[in-house]
Amino acid sequence: MKTIGLIGGMSWESSAQYYRIINQEVRERLGGVHSARSLMFSVDFGEIERLQHDGNWPALTIAMVDAAERLQRGGADFVVICTNTMHRMADEVTANISIPLLHIADPTGEVIAAAGYRRVGLLGTAFTMEQEFYKARLAGKFGLDVIVPDDADRAVVHEIIYKELVAGTVLSRSRAAYRAIMARLVERGAEAIILGCTEIMLLVGADDSSVPLFDTTTLHAQAAVDEALAGDTPESISG
Missing domain, CATH: 3.40.50.1860 (Rossmann fold)
Structure with missing residues (x-):
């Protein structure tokens, strides 16, 4: 199973839904008490919201690239940005990491x-x-x-x-x-x-x-599970 890297906190209300959907999907597909291998870097949405409404997209781009790089260093196999709006800088994030970004x-x-x-x-x-x-x-x-x-x-x-x-x-x-x-x-x-x-x-x-x-929340989370389990079976994951 691949490790999912989640950029969350935008807001954490929806990030919690991502975590729930991803783990429910893995359990349903693999059975038993399986759950997803994942990392989350959660930002402070108060800072993000202020920069958005100030139109400071360069600073927001720096924040998203930093979050993605942290997840890559932490061992994520691919990155999921848990919000639609911040896909505005998806190309810049992709250009600065060597693992895939799963676009919402x-x-x-x-x-x-x-x-x-x-x-x-x-x-x-x-x-x-x-x-x-x-x-x-x-x-x-x-x-x-x-x-x-x-x-x-x-x-x-x-x-x-x-x-x-x-x-x-x-x-x-x-x-x-x-x-x-x-x-x-x-x-x-x-x-x-x-x-x-x-x-x-x-x-x-x-x-x-x-x-x-x-x-988009459900579809993105389900696609993350598709990617995480690509090529795997319950037997291979269980060893």
Whole structure:
């Protein structure tokens, strides 16, 4: 089994979900009391959030590269950044380590394309919804037509993430707001919706949307297990 290197803390609410999903998947696939071999370097999200809203992406890039290098030195076989937004500097991280980076958009795009959907809505932080680093990868690699909420709805989505979800606060009124925003994306032709922030899974699920939801947290964590167990069997791992 390969060792998974997790860059967490952005926020730790979703990082805890990564840890849970990864270990549940390993146990289900291998049976018994198997669990994942993993390392996590968890950052202080207070510092990260401030730099994001200051637009200090060079400092954020340094922080992500440093975290990835620490995981590599610690023995990780590949790196998982446990957040969508910080994949803005995925190329720089990849360039500074000699182990692979498992990009969060790839398992998401693969599953959506395989399901036959083309026009998809995207919810996430303002950075993920408005900048091109994420949408362009989904379009370029998987042929997806990605649409995002309008200005007012993007502001609501972003505020709920940063004022509530990253602190573990889940409110019924915020769930209702997300339901309405997703419905408007469907009215504009979205055949499916990407939960493109790793905390959104805490707020909404399949029952909140008339079209399929694709949760990047779950898909990314499952892909990490795929990579960790590639070529292994329960017998080979048990020795």
